[in-house]
Amino acid sequence: MASIEHVSPLAPKAFPDLPEIAGARFASVEAGVKYAGRMDVMLAHLAPGTVVTGVFTKSATRSAAVLDCQDKIGDDSDLGAAILVNAGNANAFTGKNGVHSTKAVTNAVAETLGLPETRVFSSSTGVIGEPLPHDRITAKLSDLSERLSADGMAGAAEAIRTTDTFAKGSTRTISTSNGDVKIAGIAKGSGMIAPDMATMLVYIFTDAKIDRAPLQAMLSELNERTFNSITVDSDTSTSDTLLLAATGQSGVDVTNDADFKACLHAVMLDLAHQVVRDGEGATKFVEVSVTGAATEADARTHALAIANSPLVKTAIAGEDPNWGRIVMAIGKSGAAADRDLLTIRFGDILVAEAGWVSPDYTEDAGAAYMQNASIQITVDLGLGESSSTVWTCDLTHGYITINADYRS
Amino acid sequence: MASIEHVSPLAPKAFPDLPEIAGARFASVEAGVKYAGRMDVMLAHLAPGTVVTGVFTKSATRSAAVLDCQDKIGDDSDLGAAILVNAGNANAFTGKNGVHSTKAVTNAVAETLGLPETRVFSSSTGVIGEPLPHDRITAKLSDLSERLSADGMAGAAEAIRTTDTFAKGSTRTISTSNGDVKIAGIAKGSGMIAPDMATMLVYIFTDAKIDRAPLQAMLSELNERTFNSITVDSDTSTSDTLLLAATGQSGVDVTNDADFKACLHAVMLDLAHQVVRDGEGATKFVEVSVTGAATEADARTHALAIANSPLVKTAIAGEDPNWGRIVMAIGKSGAAADRDLLTIRFGDILVAEAGWVSPDYTEDAGAAYMQNASIQITVDLGLGESSSTVWTCDLTHGYITINADYRS
CATH class of the missing domain: 3.10.20.340 (ArgJ beta chain, C-terminal domain)
Structure with a gap:
């Protein structure tokens, strides 16, 4: 794998100070999926009342985790939820074994956190065509669940990196007459993963209150003008995933709030631009x-x-x-x-x-x-x-x- | 402009020995359109009885010469014909001046050779956005017409090069019970022309006897499996041109001759492969x-x-x-x-x-x-x-x- 010696000359000056999002807790761990000496698995736990929306790669050769997320994303449940992401192995083009590994991970997360398996979403990024050593991930779940904390999002941004030259985060706060609403997100992308293509993973969290269907519509619309409007080399990953979770814990309904939509757009565009700014070899x-x-x-x-x-x-x-x-x-x-x-x-x-x-x-x-x-x-x-x-x-x-x- | 120091490692061992095609004569000259100290204009003269067919770039920003060829290519005339090609200036994105330059060149060729202007085809390859110094070309026409010769096709292959690292030619002979039919062609392509994209130009000549319409149909069909099936960098020139002229002087009718079609296919595929083998920076x-x-x-x-x-x-x-x-x-x-x-x-x-x-x-x-x-x-x-x-x-x-x- 390419060693990354330099941070992209187009990187932002610093990682932003991400706020805590009420109802969302994070933990990261060194599981040794492929890399040694660095965090490579992150777990997000989302409190009951959270709605989860998403958009995914249109590739015809989607990975097992993407197909599993797509199966679950239309669920209107507002039970608790979880997102588990590993770096180092994409679990893509791994046939039936890939499906088995995804199920093994999501089932174990569900059991550890007391959630229905239909509310556990996962992503894998890294080499393709190699079996995912899912036991290394599930062995760390009790450790991860014990260390879940509201201020763990920056650590999660580090854990999902592959060969990104910098961690990517963005945040906006919307002030309304009913109180503040916060949005914070992390992303990885455009680092090369031997022997695989760049994969873009994005996770955005907000304490806004909104039903799943209008949030999904907003996300899909904004995605066209942000992540679907960036290109590094015209190639498309088998694993691209964007998940947006709204915990509702601010109590502020944003269903028809133009400011919320504008701020969500700003966070998405900022993260999308950071992915381009970390494009392989990019100088402009x-x-x-x-x-x-x-x-x-x-x-x-x-x-x-x-x-x-x-x-x-x-x-x-x-x-x-x-x-x-x-x-x-x-x-x-x-x-x-x-x-x-x-x-x-x-x-x-x-x-x-x-x-x-x-x-x-x-x-x-x-x-x-x-x-x-x-x-x-x-x-x-x-x-x-x-x-x-x-x-x-x-x-x-x-x-x-x-x-x-x-x-x- | 990039200096080309090395011949592509994928180049054929030698330029082929191209046969004379009865009814086709060629001349090349140093006109100084842009380059100094090398031939940069070629003229082909085709005897009465010759049919001319062609296929062209599908670019929406086609050059003036391509548009002019397309206007003329459906003409069923069997008067004599001519093809004039200059290297060094593509006469593309030059507005109304570009149309004027193309007309100036084709009219002068028609006058010099005593042909109707509708039977003079031209191509230009090189820098774009700069006015074509067409006077430098027309000043050489009488010299060119005096030096037309049946054995000039190899020189023409040299004259149409821009930054190609080798001249490209191919030939096949079909033996029939009525006598031999010869096909010979030349091409340029995939050399970089600062500040322009690579342009592919191909000129194929045969002494076969065949009407324009069936020859055009054969050419269009074979083009899909040859020149339209190669790609160097997915970019498309404004000037790509392929002309096929049949002088009929072998007297052998090839209208439904499968051998002729197979040999035309072989010549086209050979030239198309040579263009790929000269792809910019290609090592495989x-x-x-x-x-x-x-x-x-x-x-x-x-x-x-x-x-x-x-x-x-x-x-x-x-x-x-x-x-x-x-x-x-x-x-x-x-x-x-x-x-x-x-x-x-x-x-x-x-x-x-x-x-x-x-x-x-x-x-x-x-x-x-x-x-x-x-x-x-x-x-x-x-x-x-x-x-x-x-x-x-x-x-x-x-x-x-x-x-x-x-x-x-």
């Missing part, structure tokens, strides 16, 4: 916005074509203001575009318009802009009113080194 | 076959998902038998797949079956196989009878170096 954070599209789907198709283009991503790595490659990406995307109506901007710099380079544009101005650590690319198609924004990183020698030079 | 030639699919479209979607996956391509570069990334690529492709029915092979080595690694597979065997310069990946989906094969190369530090480290 890139926002791609496409405006003036006939439909939102067209805008998104163009934005992802630009964000996933190896030629665009290598140009950004080389600090090359190569707008020709953006034209190419738009052309290949398959969505509607008229070459002679395109307007392209780098930040505020007008680069190209009306089918040709702008007369005021200079390569020097473009090259100077490309030296920033955060790059904004905006393309107006001149065809309609729809738009879409996605986020990505550059494609560097670091990506090749992490993914090719080290043997699994 | 990779064939991806997907069998057992419910539909051919599904098989192709899976095969391209594997061939375009940066994680699969970097694993191959690292000689890592990382079958987990192949499972990932199948999962993300969006086409039908059942994780537990997948069979994966590296060459003849059974790697995974029935949703898990094969009990007989060893990492040592996989790693030894990955040291080959040519890699075969076969995935059987176990769902149906359809299949698809595509070809690609690995993703290496060389690709990043060519595309990121050198400024345009």
